[in-house]
Amino acid sequence: MAVFDINSKVALVTGGLSGIGLTYAQELLKNGAKGVTLVDLNEKASDKVVKELEEEFGKNKVIFVKADVRDIEEFEDAFKRTVATFGNVDILINNAGIFDESDEGWRKTVQVNMIGVLNGILLGLEKYLCDHKSGEEGLIVNTSSIAGLEPYPYSPIYVATKFAIHGATISFGHPVHYERQHVRVVAVCPGVTTSPLTSTYRYGEYKKAYLNRPRQTLADLAPELVRVIQRAPTGTAWVLDSEPAYQFVLPDRDSIPKIYL
Numbered sequence: 181m182a183v184f185d186i187n188s189k190v191a192l193v194t195g196g197l198s199g200i201g202l203t204y205a206q207e208l209l210k211n212g213a214k215g216v217t218l219v220d221l222n223e224k225a226s227d228k229v230v231k232e233l234e235e236e237f238g239k240n241k242v243i244f245v246k247a248d249v250r251d252i253e254e255f256e257d258a259f260k261r262t263v264a265t266f267g268n269v270d271i272l273i274n275n276a277g278i279f280d281e282s283d284e285g286w287r288k289t290v291q292v293n294m295i296g297v298l299n300g301i302l303l304g305l306e307k308y309l310c311d312h313k314s315g316e317e318g319l320i321v322n323t324s325s326i327a328g329l330e331p332y333p334y335s336p337i338y339v340a341t342k343f344a345i346h347g348a349t350i351s352f353g354h355p356v357h358y359e360r361q362h363v364r365v366v367a368v369c370p371g372v373t374t375s376p377l378t379s380t381y382r383y384g385e386y387k388k389a390y391l392n393r394p395r396q397t398l399a400d401l402a403p404e405l406v407r408v409i410q411r412a413p414t415g416t417a418w419v420l421d422s423e424p425a426y427q428f429v430l431p432d433r434d435s436i437p438k439i440y441l
């Protein structure tokens with residue numbers, strides 16, 4: 181299997197100032213990325229994060245662009261600034277996501293976790309990665325979750341958004357699109373990972389069950405994120421949960437045993 185070389189590549193990471201997004205940025209730079217754009221809303225944290233990355237990996241490798249992934253014009257501006265700064269763009273990590281099931285917040289969860297990801301895929305696949313990649317192949321990594329694999333009855337909205345990522349990934353990641361644009365589209369499904377992700381549960385008792393689940397650290401997750409970037413074939417999804425990444429395979433419809441009512 182061909183291994184995608186991260187060295188000298190340019191990446192745009194949404195939700196890049198915190199948690200899993202920041203871990204992606206660090207791992208990309210460790211593996212020789214030429215530049216990383218951190219796209220996030222949290223302007224306050226940006227100076228500190230950029231400074232720390234510059235101290236570790238050197239100057240002129242990281243920029244911050246304030247953008248809300250729900251807004252396609254702001255998101256597009258982040259792609260434009262990436263190309264203007266680094267000369268090209270090869271990788272989009274569609275990572276920004278929220279977990280808010282409250283009456284006030286659940287629509288925002290749908291907008292960030294689904295519209296935000298679809299905005300990124302459309303910009304990446306149709307406009308920027310296809311035309312501004314430095315090598316033969318671009319890459320989009322979409323972020324699902326173990327909550328995109330099985331029912332979590334106490335957070336059904338979040339689950340709905342994370343299941344949606346699979347449909348988008350297998351369809352945009354289909355060879356039809358790969359042959360057209362030479363951009364791999366893959367998904368990751370992390371397990372419960374210690375991070376600042378805000379969790380507002382629709383049904384409060386879930387919190388206890390969630391907190392009692394075994395959780396991995398960002399350091400556990402980091403090497404598996406890199407393996408997915410380097411090796412995952414287009415249209416595939418990978419479970420990253422305290423062990424080596426393994427593929428989540430959606431059943432082929434023709435192979436499903438037919439159970440009639």
Ligand SMILES: NC(=O)c1ccc[n+]([C@@H]2O[C@H](COP(=O)([O-])OP(=O)(O)OC[C@H]3O[C@@H](n4cnc5c(N)ncnc54)[C@H](O)[C@@H]3O)[C@@H](O)[C@H]2O)c1
Nearest residue numbers: 195198199200220221248249276277325372373375376377
């Ligand atoms: N932490 C976990 O246990 C876990 C497990 C599975 C999947 N995930 C998914 O991984 C992704 C990252 O989660 P995390 O735990 O690192 O969360 P986090 O809260 O630590 O980081 C998310 C980042 O996204 C940014 N963000 C939020 N809304 C945004 C928007 N509209 N536009 C741009 N940026 C925005 C936030 O400011 C924050 O910096 C999410 O998609 C989450 O659903 C997390």
